[in-house]
Amino acid sequence: MNSGGSGFSLRRLRALNKKEFLQIVRDPSSILIAFILPVVMLFFIGYAINLDTSRVRVGLLALDGGEKAKSFISALQASPVIDLYPILSQESLLREMAQKKLRGAVVLQNDFSAKVIIGQGGAAIQVIADGGEPNTANFVQAYIMGIWQNWSLAHSQENAIKTTRPIDIHTRAWFNPSAISRNFLIPGSIAIVLTVIGAMLTSMVVAREWERGTMEALLSTPIKKLELLLSKIIPYYTLGMAAMFLCLIVATTIMDVPFRGSILILCVISTLFLGCVLGMGLLISTVTRNQFNAASATLLIGFLPAMILGGIVFEIASMPLILRFISRLFPTRYYANSLQTIFQTGFVPELIWTNAFFLIILMFFWFGITAKKTKRNLE
Amino acid sequence: MITAIEVKSLQKRFPGQSPALDQISVNIAHGSITGLVGPDGAGKTTLLRLMAGLLEPTKGYIKVLGMDPFLQCDDLRADIGYMPQKFGLYEDLSVIENLNLYADLRNVLDSERQRLFRRLLTFTDLTKFTKRYAGKLSGGMKQKLGLACTLLGTPKILLLDEPGVGVDPISRRELWRMVRELAGGGMTVLWSTSYLDEAELCDSVCLMNQGRIVADDTPQSLKSTMRGRCLHITNIQGNRRNLLKQALRAPEVIDGVIQGANVRLVTAAVGAYPDLGPVGAGPTARLVEVEPRLEDAFISLLGGSSSAESALAAVIPEVELPPDMNQDAVIEAKQLTKRFGKFTATDSVNFRVKKGEIFGLLGPNGAGKSTTFKMECGLLKPTNGQALVMGIDLKESPSKARQRLGYMAQKFSLYRQLTVEKNLAFFSGIYGLTGERQKHKIQQMLDVFSLHPYLEMPSADLPLGIKQRLALACAVMHGPELLFLDEPTSGVDPVARREFWTHINGLANKGVTVMVTTHFMDEAEYCDRIALVYRGKLIALGTPDDLKRKVITKENPNPTMEDAFIKLVREADDE
Numbered sequence: 043m044n045s046g047g048s049g050f051s052l053r054r055l056r057a058l059n060k061k062e063f064l065q066i067v068r069d070p071s072s073i074l075i076a077f078i079l080p081v082v083m084l085f086f087i088g089y090a091i092n093l094d095t096s097r098v099r100v101g102l103l104a105l106d107g108g109e110k111a112k113s114f115i116s117a118l119q120a121s122p123v124i125d126l127y128p129i130l131s132q133e134s135l136l137r138e139m140a141q142k143k144l145r146g147a148v149v150l151q152n153d154f155s156a157k158v159i160i161g162q163g164g165a166a167i168q169v170i171a172d173g174g175e176p177n178t179a180n181f182v183q184a185y186i187m188g189i190w191q192n193w194s195l196a197h198s199q200e201n202a203i204k205t206t207r208p209i210d211i212h213t214r215a216w217f218n219p220s221a222i223s224r225n226f227l228i229p230g231s232i233a234i235v236l237t238v239i240g241a242m243l244t245s246m247v248v249a250r251e252w253e254r255g256t257m258e259a260l261l262s263t264p265i266k267k268l269e270l271l272l273s274k275i276i277p278y279y280t281l282g283m284a285a286m287f288l289c290l291i292v293a294t295t296i297m298d299v300p301f302r303g304s305i306l307i308l309c310v311i312s313t314l315f316l317g318c319v320l321g322m323g324l325l326i327s328t329v330t331r332n333q334f335n336a337a338s339a340t341l342l343i344g345f346l347p348a349m350i351l352g353g354i355v356f357e358i359a360s361m362p363l364i365l366r367f368i369s370r371l372f373p374t375r376y377y378a379n380s381l382q383t384i385f386q387t388g389f390v391p392e393l394i395w396t397n398a399f400f401l402i403i404l405m406f407f408w409f410g411i412t413a414k415k416t417k418r419n420l421e
Numbered sequence: 422m423i424t425a426i427e428v429k430s431l432q433k434r435f436p437g438q439s440p441a442l443d444q445i446s447v448n449i450a451h452g453s454i455t456g457l458v459g460p461d462g463a464g465k466t467t468l469l470r471l472m473a474g475l476l477e478p479t480k481g482y483i484k485v486l487g488m489d490p491f492l493q494c495d496d497l498r499a500d501i502g503y504m505p506q507k508f509g510l511y512e513d514l515s516v517i518e519n520l521n522l523y524a525d526l527r528n529v530l531d532s533e534r535q536r537l538f539r540r541l542l543t544f545t546d547l548t549k550f551t552k553r554y555a556g557k558l559s560g561g562m563k564q565k566l567g568l569a570c571t572l573l574g575t576p577k578i579l580l581l582d583e584p585g586v587g588v589d590p591i592s593r594r595e596l597w598r599m600v601r602e603l604a605g606g607g608m609t610v611l612w613s614t615s616y617l618d619e620a621e622l623c624d625s626v627c628l629m630n631q632g633r634i635v636a637d638d639t640p641q642s643l644k645s646t647m648r649g650r651c652l653h654i655t656n657i658q659g660n661r662r663n664l665l666k667q668a669l670r671a672p673e674v675i676d677g678v679i680q681g682a683n684v685r686l687v688t689a690a691v692g693a694y695p696d697l698g699p700v701g702a703g704p705t706a707r708l709v710e711v712e713p714r715l716e717d718a719f720i721s722l723l724g725g726s727s728s729a730e731s732a733l734a735a736v737i738p739e740v741e742l743p744p745d746m747n748q749d750a751v752i753e754a755k756q757l758t759k760r761f762g763k764f765t766a767t768d769s770v771n772f773r774v775k776k777g778e779i780f781g782l783l784g785p786n787g788a789g790k791s792t793t794f795k796m797e798c799g800l801l802k803p804t805n806g807q808a809l810v811m812g813i814d815l816k817e818s819p820s821k822a823r824q825r826l827g828y829m830a831q832k833f834s835l836y837r838q839l840t841v842e843k844n845l846a847f848f849s850g851i852y853g854l855t856g857e858r859q860k861h862k863i864q865q866m867l868d869v870f871s872l873h874p875y876l877e878m879p880s881a882d883l884p885l886g887i888k889q890r891l892a893l894a895c896a897v898m899h900g901p902e903l904l905f906l907d908e909p910t911s912g913v914d915p916v917a918r919r920e921f922w923t924h925i926n927g928l929a930n931k932g933v934t935v936m937v938t939t940h941f942m943d944e945a946e947y948c949d950r951i952a953l954v955y956r957g958k959l960i961a962l963g964t965p966d967d968l969k970r971k972v973i974t975k976e977n978p979n980p981t982m983e984d985a986f987i988k989l990v991r992e993a994d995d996e
Contacts, residue, residue, distance in 0.1 A: 057525030061514065068513045259509025259570075262473050263526040264498040418494065420475045 050266055058265075058273030065247070066277060075243050076281045080235040080289050087231040087355075088224045088297050097122075098182055101129045101138060101147035108155025110197070114167070117193045118148065123185050139172060146171040146182035158197060228299045229381035230354030232289045233374050234345070236282050236312065240319030241326070241344035242337065244278045248327035249336040258420065267418055275320055282316045283309070293385075303384030307394060311380045314401035318373035319344065321408030328415045348374035373404045423451035425578060425609040426472060431481035433467050441467040443632045445481070449611065454604050456620035456640075457613040458719070459629030460914030461885050465613040466506070468629075469580045472611065473503040485578060499528065502576035506583050508567025512556030516547055519555055519570055527574030534573075541569040544599060560786040561592025568599065579603070579610045585619055586911075589785035590942060590983050591990060597622055615912055617716040618942065618983070628719050630914065635722045640715050647713035647721065649691035654684040658703025662926045666729055668702075671695035675725030676717065676919065679926070680946045681965040687717045689725070716915055716943070726919035732869040733897065734927025740776070740902050741932070746812050748776045751903060751934040752797060756806035759792050766792040768957035769806065774950075779925065779935040781948035785990060789957040791907070794938050798905040799823050810903060824852065827901035831908045833892035837881035841872050841891055844880055845898065852899035866894040886917035893924060904928060906937040910944065922947055942982040953989055960993045 066072045102118065104111055119126050127144065129135045138144045149168035157166075169186050171179035251257040260270070290308070293299040322344055330336045350356065351365060352374030358366055369375045376397035383390050426449035433442040442464045449455050457465045470476045471483055474490035474497060483490060488497050510519055520541075524534050542548040545565040550558065555566060564584055571579065581600075585593040597619075604610050612623060620626045621640045628636040628643075636643060657664055665684050669677045673695045676687040684702075688694065697706055720726055742748060752774035759767040767789045774780040784790040795801040796808045799815040799822055808815045813822040835844050845863045854862055867873050870890040875883060880891060889910070896904065906925070910918045926947075929935055937948065945951055946965045953961040953968065961968055965982060972980045972988040980988070 051528075054526055054528075057522050061511065061518070061522050064518065065511065065513050254512070255505045255507035256509050256511055258470075258475065258505040259503070260526070261475055262498065262501065262503035262505070263523065264495070264528065265526055419477070419491065420470060421477050 062277040098145045101144040105152040106154040110155040110158040229385040230378040233378040237348040241323035242340045244323035245327040245336040249333040252331035302388040315377035317405035325412040347372045425451040427484045429482040434479045453624040454610040456623035456626040458620040461912035463629040464632040500577045502571040503580040504571040510555040517551040523570040643718040644713040647717045653709045656705040667700040669729035731924045731927025753809040758805035760804045777932045781951040782938045784954035790954040826903040827896035829896040835880040848895035
């Protein structure tokens with residue numbers, strides 16, 4: 043009576059895919075997650091999380107009005123990154139710092155000019171930074187020290203005193219010449235977008251089928267396990283790739299992030315990564331069978347590790363050893379690293395292929411468990 | 422008899438639980454309609470899933486069409502049509518898209534598909550709605566579409582899991598007609614239900630309780646064991662609830678309910694009639710033998726219902742309403758109207774409920790009975806008109822009115838993770854009971870409802886009947902003068918339902934006014950009066966006997982409540 047036979051049927055797969063696409067198109071939340079959320083996220087990460095410290099407000103308590111002090115102050119004022127703010131007393135300095143109006147301060151003692159003129163190296167400045175924000179504190183310290191060294195070099199040479207430093211340090215940022223952190227953050231955030239679509243959205247739609255009883259109905263038909271798995275993978279893979287291209291376009295056109303790599307490599311690496319997160323999402327939903335639990339679980343083992351351990355916002359190199367190790371278990375670091383490379387540097391074969399290798403291993407790992415856990419019955 | 426499904430000593434146990442099915446043995450005849458009947462948790466769904474090959478038996482033997490449904494599922498799936506609860510439809514797909522999907526999955530192609538679609542769409546009356554999303558269909562239409570999707574591929578075995586749940590009698594009757602016609606073609610049908618009246622229509626029934634089959638026979642022979650044991654007390658003078666209470670004390674009586682103006686009794690043995698003298702039925706009362714029902718057989722098999730006294734009613738004081746209040750209008754609807762956008766869910770409804778009356782709201786799904794109910798207990802604000810409770814307009818002082826009423830929601834909205842004790846503490850707390858009074862009240866509820874053994878158990882893990890007790894306890898702890906019950910007994914076994922109604926009858930006798938919604942037609946007959954709501958309008962209002970009298974015809978001189986329901990709704994349709 044039935045012509046379908048007992049093997050894998052392309053027709054059934056096509057029917058299931060069509061159903062899935064219709065559901066995606068008709069469900070506003072899928073569209074929201076796949077197309078609106080990525081753009082919002084890019085803008086958030088691109089503009090709200092800014093690791094650059096452009097023009098820090100720094101206080102200046104000058105207790106010396108001498109010639110040399112004035113010269114150093116003008117050197118500070120000339121700096122493009124410091125917004126100098128004169129302060130009259132120790133007390134008001136303390137107050138302004140406490141109120142977070144200042145990120146740091148420079149104090150010149152009243153014997154500053156005199157000591158510079160004597161020229162025995164006794165002249166010193168005091169740099170105070172707000173340790174409440176270590177990142178900014180480091181910047182403040184480094185900037186002011188830089189200015190001080192340049193200035194004192196010039197002045198000590200003038201006075202022919204041997205404080206000359208043997209090495210002249212010039213910082214030059216390669217690959218991201220203007221050191222805009224956005225160029226580094228945006229490619230990484232594409233990894234987060236794909237984690238949300240691949241793991242979160244997929245796990246929720248499968249869990250929804252369990253909750254609404256449609257999964258039970260599907261399982262009672264002559265459907266095959268492979269058809270069932272592919273019917274979830276194909277639509278959400280397509281959706282993930284579409285979102286990835288949307289991010290690429292928004293990043294390069296609206297946000298001016300440079301793209302130096304090849305689209306083909308980007309697709310290959312993205313496919314591998316989507317494989318990992320889709321596997322993770324399918325596994326979570328198969329195990330939880332409930333939308334709320336599926337969402338919580340993906341947040342916990344998908345989204346948060348991606349965000350924190352993926353090397354997107356926080357550099358992996360500066361993490362403690364144990365976290366660096368854990369980060370290797372999640373696919374995000376390999377993908378985020380590849381993205382950052384492809385966007386900023388271009389194609390670096392060793393790096394990309396190493397990442398691809400680890401992604402393939404993780405993909406097999408997640409799909410392996412998923413395939414084992416997915417059954418054609420309710421057991 | 423050719424056996425289509427054979428089950429022997431079947432056991433199914435889920436990890437960490439007592440067996441869901443234990444020692445089940447049954448043979449299902451080819452081409453028959455078999456009812457799997459029992460309360461929630463009896464094991465109906467588990468048995469159907471085992472037959473569909475969706476679960477693996479823990480022990481025992483099961484063969485469907487001579488094959489093992491779990492191990493040989495590849496060969497069997499095409500021959501089995503299984504409709505799970507909630508029908509398995511994709512709500513964001515249209516009727517035709519759902520059909521196409523299942524046709525593809527069940528390998529129904531080309532001309533065969535067109536032919537089947539035409540037939541099923543005509544059959545289900547869905548031809549006009551092919552483009553409508555399944556989620557936008559009424560409950561009855563969803564049920565029919567679910568059936569149509571299951572029937573694609575013309576299975577030899579049709580397994581239906583509670584297709585009638587939450588669906589009104591009209592849709593249920595319709596579905597029966599469809600399945601009947603199909604089964605004529607040699608299809609073997611298993612139909613699970615918790616409605617015993619529905620099961621009476623099957624060729625044979627398996628009565629299930631707590632994972633076991635209590636009886637397996639034709640409805641006729643099950644009922645025939647009850648012949649001569651079912652009685653009506655008619656021409657009653659005085660309070661029939663008191664009468665029922667007295668009658669249940671008689672040693673001959675194993676079960677009793679109110680049925681309209683009469684009291685219906687089931688005796689332990691044929692001919693052993695109770696003495697009407699001490700029962701206090703009045704001089705005109707008579708005992709008349711009536712037709713047995715399947716429910717009588719079930720209750721008898723479960724050992725009868727023994728709850729004559731409501732321990733709850735014994736501890737609550739007589740309700741005294743303020744003397745200046747109209748005792749005939751404890752609950753009142755005045756031109757009550759609710760609109761959602763352009764849709765009028767309740768349209769100028771008027772009624773008054775007397776003190777101590779049990780008032781039933783009946784109607785098909787989506788007819789507006791829930792909306793009306795929710796406005797009367799202050800959960801929804803009327804668009805027009807007034808909902809009054811003890812003379813207080815719920816719109817003006819909802820919290821003052823709410824303190825007076827107890828509310829028991831559908832599916833017993835208890836806090837699932839909280840223990841029995843914590844649930845009681847919480848609900849008494851939100852109704853303002855504190856300190857010694859609260860402690861005393863909680864203790865009293867634990868005694869009254871025999872909840873002590875469950876004290877530390879989370880309410881999610883309680884058996885359904887105990888959940889129901891707890892929900893009632895939570896609703897009445899603060900001593901409300903009015904009680905609102907929204908489908909309070911759906912899914913609960915008949916013995917637990919009897920116990921529940923004993924409490925409600927007891928409360929009504931103490932002067933508590935009760936408003937109840939239900940899909941059970943026999944339960945409707947426990948009410949003093951019934952309001953039948955359809956398309957937002959009150960289409961009939963009266964005692965159960967009034968309503969039945971309205972639909973008497975020559976062909977049907979003795980209509981049931983269900984007949985009355987269906988006929989009155991149909992008449993409203995014709996207008």
